Amino acid sequence: QSGLTQPGSVSGSPGQSVTISCTGTSTDVGVHKYVSWYQQYPGKAPKIIMYDVDKRLSGVPDRFFGSKSGNTASLTISGLQTEDEADYYCCSYAGSYTWVFGGGTKLTVL
């Protein structure tokens, strides 16, 4: 059970769009619809923002969009705002009641 692969960092200017990829395998991301995304500010606990690939939690702006193709899930944030600067983690159900996380992506809003 290896971790999901995310880019270490992404960046964008206010108003731009960025996409964070999350690559797994045919035993996790590729076969299950249970991909979730978490936003974490420094020193704080992670907070869920997306689940079941593309469903936003209540209160999450529709600037956040989730998708999946094959073994790769993606989180796209459009209309970047300074408050979006945080670490983002993907997570996938991996079968047999186990879960696997990505290594995290640091989003910098320039």
Add this chain to the structure above:
Amino acid sequence: QVQLQQWGAGLLNPSETLSLTCGVSGGPFSGYFWTWIRQPPGKGLEWIGEISHLGTTNYNPSLKSRVTMSVDGSKSQFSLKLSSVTAADTAVYYCATEVSFRFEVWGQGALVTVSS
């Protein structure tokens, strides 16, 4: 809305057993799987395992031999024990709720440092 408050020893010697407890308030103790997740300093998240209110457990295969989880429904608490710790187990440990294959509510986190 369920809230989680966690506590436990923050400094351990190598080979000791890590012990953390998470208290649940503001919601039912049944209906969730109670989860532990950890995050080494500056690194990503790792799912440790989960336990239901009835005591059914699921563990990360990489940690299974050292992990024990338990519940106390009368106190609305659940606990984590990790044996034979090493420096690699140094991390912030979070308790969380798992429902419908997602982790919705998280505790505040507890830093556990393993050092001689």
